[in-house]
Structures are given as C-alpha cells and as structure tokens.
Amino acid sequence: MENNVDFLIIGSGIAGLTYAIKVADKGSVCIVTKSSINDASTVYAQGGIASVTYKPDSFDKHIHDTLDAGQYLNDKEIVNMVIKEGPQQVQNLIRWGAQFDKSKSGKYYLHKEGGHSEKRVLHHKDNTGEEIQKTLIRQVKAHPNISIYEYHFAIDLITQHHLGKLVKRKHTDTECYGAYVFDKRNNTIHTMLAKITLLATGGCGNVYQSTTNPPVITGDGIAMAYRAKGKIKNMEFVQFHPTAFYNPKETPSFLITEAIRGSGAVIRDVRGNTFLEKHDSRGSLAPRDIVARAIDKKMKEQGSDHVYLDATTINEATFREKFPNIFKKCKSHGINPVTDYIPVVPSAHYLCGGVAVNKNGESFIHRLYAAGETAHTGLHGANRLASNSLLEAVIFADKAAKHGLSQISELQWGKNIPPWNDEGTTPAEEMVLITQSWKETQEIMTNYVGIVRSELRLKRALDRLEIIYRENEALYKKSNLTVRICELRNLINVGYIIIKMAQSRIESI
Ligand code: FAD
Ligand code: SIN
Numbered sequence: 400m401e402n403n404v405d406f407l408i409i410g411s412g413i414a415g416l417t418y419a420i421k422v423a424d425k426g427s428v429c430i431v432t433k434s435s436i437n438d439a440s441t442v443y444a445q446g447g448i449a450s451v452t453y454k455p456d457s458f459d460k461h462i463h464d465t466l467d468a469g470q471y472l473n474d475k476e477i478v479n480m481v482i483k484e485g486p487q488q489v490q491n492l493i494r495w496g497a498q499f500d501k502s503k504s505g506k507y508y509l510h511k512e513g514g515h516s517e518k519r520v521l522h523h524k525d526n527t528g529e530e531i532q533k534t535l536i537r538q539v540k541a542h543p544n545i546s547i548y549e550y551h552f553a554i555d556l557i558t559q560h561h562l563g564k565l566v567k568r569k570h571t572d573t574e575c576y577g578a579y580v581f582d583k584r585n586n587t588i589h590t591m592l593a594k595i596t597l598l599a600t601g602g603c604g605n606v607y608q609s610t611t612n613p614p615v616i617t618g619d620g621i622a623m624a625y626r627a628k629g630k631i632k633n634m635e636f637v638q639f640h641p642t643a644f645y646n647p648k649e650t651p652s653f654l655i656t657e658a659i660r661g662s663g664a665v666i667r668d669v670r671g672n673t674f675l676e677k678h679d680s681r682g683s684l685a686p687r688d689i690v691a692r693a694i695d696k697k698m699k700e701q702g703s704d705h706v707y708l709d710a711t712t713i714n715e716a717t718f719r720e721k722f723p724n725i726f727k728k729c730k731s732h733g734i735n736p737v738t739d740y741i742p743v744v745p746s747a748h749y750l751c752g753g754v755a756v757n758k759n760g761e762s763f764i765h766r767l768y769a770a771g772e773t774a775h776t777g778l779h780g781a782n783r784l785a786s787n788s789l790l791e792a793v794i795f796a797d798k799a800a801k802h803g804l805s806q807i808s809e810l811q812w813g814k815n816i817p818p819w820n821d822e823g824t825t826p827a828e829e830m831v832l833i834t835q836s837w838k839e840t841q842e843i844m845t846n847y848v849g850i851v852r853s854e855l856r857l858k859r860a861l862d863r864l865e866i867i868y869r870e871n872e873a874l875y876k877k878s879n880l881t882v883r884i885c886e887l888r889n890l891i892n893v894g895y896i897i898i899k900m901a902q903s904r905i906e907s908i
Pocket of ligand 1: 431434436442444447600620770771
C-alpha cells in the first residue's frame with residue numbers, strides 16, 4: 400500500500416468516486432473503502448437525480464421547492480449555487496457514460512417526486528444509483544493515478560493530537576494529515592498520509608433499527624471528524640422515507656421509490672382510506688417529513704405496523720417498464736403491485752446534517768474536505784427535497800476538487816507521524832458485549848429519537864446512551880481493534896450528537 404499520496408478519499412459512493420476522477424489528472428489518488436467498491440448507499444438510489452432540464456421547469460421553481468421542503472432552514476446561497484450548477488454536473492455524468500431514460504421522442508423522461516412542483520428527476524428505470532455507480536467505477540478503474548483499496552476501514556483522522564501537541568478546542572487550529580486505516584483482510588493498520596483528505600463516508604442510517612441504508616453506513620466520517628474536533632451541524636435532521644417495503648426481518652429495508660407516487664400511487668391506511676390530504680394539500684406527494692409524520696401518527700392511532708401504497712391506478716405494462724426491480728420485489732413476496740396494495744412503513748433514510756463545510760467543500764479542519772451525505776453544506780435545511788442528494792454530492796465533489804487542486808502545490812505531507820498505538824490491548828473476548836450495545840443503541844435511537852420526539856424522550860435517550868458510551872470506550876481502549884467495535888463507537892458518537900442537537904433545537908422536536 401502507498402503510504403504517502405496527494406489525495407486520500409475515504410468512501411467509494413458517488414461523492415468519493417466523482418472527486419477522484421476530478422483530481423486524478425493532477426496527483427496521486429488513493430480511495431479507501433471499508434467493503435467492496437460497490438458497497439454504498441449510492442447503489443441503492445432509485446428515484447434519480449433532480450436537475451432543471453426542460454421548460455416549464457426553471458431554476459426558480461427548483462430553488463423554491465428545495466427551500467420549502469427544507470422549511471427555509473437552508474443556506475440560500477448554497478441552494479442557488481447547487482441548483483444552477485446542477486445541469487452542468489448532470490451533463491458530466493452523461494459524458495462519463497451514465498444513461499438516463501428517454502421517451503420515444505428522444506427527450507429525457509422526467510419523474511416527479513414529493514415536494515417537486517415540476518417533473519425534474521432524471522433516472523435510469525428504478526435503479527439510477529446503480530447506473531451512476533457503475534459509470535463512475537469504470538472511470539476510476541481506468542485512471543492510472545487512482546489506487547483503490549477495498550476492505551480498508553478508516554479508523555480515525557490523523558491530526559496534531561497524534562503528535563502529542565496540545566490543540567485548543569477551536570476547530571480552525573486543527574490540521575488533517577491523513578488517516579489510520581485498518582486493512583481488514585491482513586489485520587494491519589496503515590498510517591496513510593495525504594496532503595488533502597476527503598471524507599465521503601455517507602450518512603448514518605444504521606444508528607436506527609430500520610433503515611434503507613446498507614450496513615456499511617454507520618456514520619464513520621462524521622464521528623471521525625467530531626473526534627478530531629471538526630464542526631458538525633444539523634444532525635437532528637434525520638430524514639425518514641415514508642415508503643419502505645414492510646418486512647421487519649429485512650435489512651436494509653427495501654425502498655419503494657417516491658416516483659411511484661409521482662406516477663399516481665397514493666398512501667392508504669390499513670382500513671383502505673386515504674388521509675394525507677388532511678395534512679397537506681399535496682397529499683401523498685407532500686415533502687417526505689410531512690408524509691412520514693402523518694403515517695407515523697396514523698399507525699399509532701390505528702395500532703397498525705404499516706400503511707399501504709395503492710399503485711393500482713398504474714397499468715401493469717407501465718409499472719413493469721418503469722419500476723422493474725420493485726415489480727420483481729413485490730412479486731417475490733406474493734404481492735402484485737398493480738392489483739394489491741403494497742404494505743409500507745417509514746424507515747430512516749437520509750441525514751441532512753453532517754460535517755460542516757463551506758461552499759468549497761472545506762471542513763473546519765485544515766486540509767480536510769467532505770462531500771456527499773457526510774457533509775452538511777446548507778442545501779437541505781430541515782428536510783431534503785427528494786433526489787437532491789445525488790445532485791449535492793456531484794456539485795460538492797466538483798467544488799472540493801477545484802479548491803483542492805488550487806491548494807495542493809503548497810502542501811507538504813505531515814512529518815513525524817507515529818504509527819497506530821495499540822499497546823496493551825488484548826483480543827476482545829466477549830463479542831456479545833458489542834452486539835448487545837449495538838442493539839441497545841439502535842433501540843434507544845428508534846424509540847426515543849425517531850420521527851416524533853419530546854424533551855422527555857430525548858433526556859431518556861441521552862441518559863441511556865451515556866452508559867453505553869462509557870462501557871464501550873472502556874472496551875475499545877483495552878481491545879484489539881475490530882471493525883465492529885469501531886463502528887459501534889461511531890454509532891454511539893453520532894447518536895449522541897443527534898440527541899444533543901435535537902435538544903438544542905426545539906422546532907425539531
Ligand atoms: P455513499 O454512497 O453512502 O458511500 C459511502 C462510502 O463510504 C461507502 O463506500 C462506504 O463503504 C464507505 N465508508 C463508510 N465508512 C467508511 C470507513 N470508516 N472507511 C472506509 N470507507 C468507509 N438520493 C437521491 O438524490 N436520489 C435517489 O433516488 C435516492 N434514492 C435513495 C435510495 C436509497 C435506498 C438510499 C439508501 C438512498 C437514496 N438516496 C437518493 C440518497 C443517496 O443515495 C445518498 O445520499 C448518496 O448516494 C450518498 O452518496 P455518498 O457518496 O455520500 O455516500
Ligand atoms: C426515492 O426514490 O423515493 C428516494 C429518492 C431520494 O431519497 O431522494
């Protein structure tokens with residue numbers, strides 16, 4: 400493994416891969432990813448990527464919908480920038496080979512999703528993310544300057560703390576020299592030094608019991624930045640997707656894309672009645688925080704475990720053509736989605752907050768950038784507009800790449816960085832301690848810090864999580880490193896930040 404590179408990228412989803420392609424002509428690039436390169440939320444993205452394409456859509460309308468969904472807690476300058484630069488970055492994906500569906504006339508065939516006032520979601524069937532990921536992987540594998548290290552887990556960022564220097568609590572004093580990376584297959588820990596490091600580790604869905612995110616998504620980047628004294632923002636804004644397929648035994652929860660509602664499907668309660676129109680004039684196509692809260696309320700009122708998605712107004716040929724994977728999934732559970740109602744339930748889906756970055760993707764730690772779901776850019780506010788996430792990831796990968804390239808010639812590698820210190824640790828004998836704390840963390844977050852919150856629930860959650868935190872820190876310090884114990888540590892850190900931020904922002908309760 401190369402130990403000194405210009406650009407170290409942690410994570411191989413849309414953000415990390417796009418950034419790699421953009422900087423690779425000008426320096427050595429190393430991508431570390433904790434599982435296979437294809438294991439990322441990006442691969443699961445169904446609905447598509449939102450970008451203004453044809454009239455009557457306009458930047459103003461997309462900006463308005465983004466602000467409205469985000470309850471105007473967005474950063475307006477960032478919203479303007481992302482929406483206006485969207486079409487150019489989408490073209491870039493197309494140039495690299497991503498194929499989005501077109502109608503017979505040759506025009507892009509656009510979906511509509513919750514909170515959108517126009518059809519503007521470019522997509523590839525119901526597996527847009529897979530199409531994009533495949534395209535990006537092809538590009539990074541073809542580039543001679545990019546090295547890919549699969550099954551390499553980033554444990555912690557390297558900063559002055561590791562040089563034994565005392566760092567004041569101010570984020571701006573801290574500098575990132577790379578990361579300690581655990582090679583899972585060879586059980587060794589590398590000191591990866593980089594002039595610039597990009598965090599692209601995705602969100603934190605697995606802090607909850609039910610999530611649409613794959614198991615690799617455990618908030619690692621955010622927890623690493625937090626421990627390195629970076630600035631973290633808006634973590635209380637966790638987005639629950641209203642329509643995950645109801646199957647409590649399945650991890651991750653299978654998503655039923657909002658684009659089906661955009662094609663005419665509606666949500667019904669277990670008695671078969673519609674109810675969303677009582678909450679918002681847009682009914683089943685209101686922004687997802689409104690829909691998820693209304694479903695949660697209805698399920699509690701009726702004591703039901705799920706509600707239904709009624710897609711019976713869509714004819715079979717259209718359904719099969721537009722949503723082939725969802726059709727196959729429903730059929731595998733004995734449900735014909737065009738004649739039967741599909742049982743659905745809200746599931747933790749997306750993190751609107753994360754590592755705070757400026758408009759260049761720079762975090763508050765020098766030489767550390769963040770992009771994609773790990774980052775808080777200001778685009779989403781309190782709730783992300785559907786299909787704005789892939790868009791944000793490509794825009795900020797581009798911004799971070801441009802800014803990094805303008806800085807790289809001035810930067811040197813960190814000196815005298817000590818290797819990872821695991822003195823005095825012994826093999827963790829009782830895996831049950833980790834498994835149990837993992838379950839308890841998810842239970843606490845689900846029961847007390849879910850869709851509906853209260854001051855009392857948050858206080859309970861914090862009290863209980865603090866006990867688990869202390870137990871796990873003690874275990875972490877004395878045990879040989881494993882990915883599982885590191886991930887648990889990250890989940891606990893992230894859970895703690897979500898609770899603390901929810902407590903300090905009353906409107907999110
Ligand atoms: P990810 O794609 O999640 O990649 C994170 C990477 O980091 C992974 O490779 C992971 O293995 C790696 N990693 C994590 N921790 C470590 C570590 N410690 N060390 C090394 N590697 C690490 N958004 C849209 O805009 N449109 C959609 O239609 C859409 N549909 C979605 C459907 C589903 C089911 C899901 C789950 C999400 C969907 N989203 C959608 C959201 C969107 O897919 C994600 O926000 C986006 O793909 C995140 O990209 P990313 O590059 O930031 O992270
Ligand atoms: C979906 O297809 O419903 C998910 C879209 C998103 O998360 O943006």
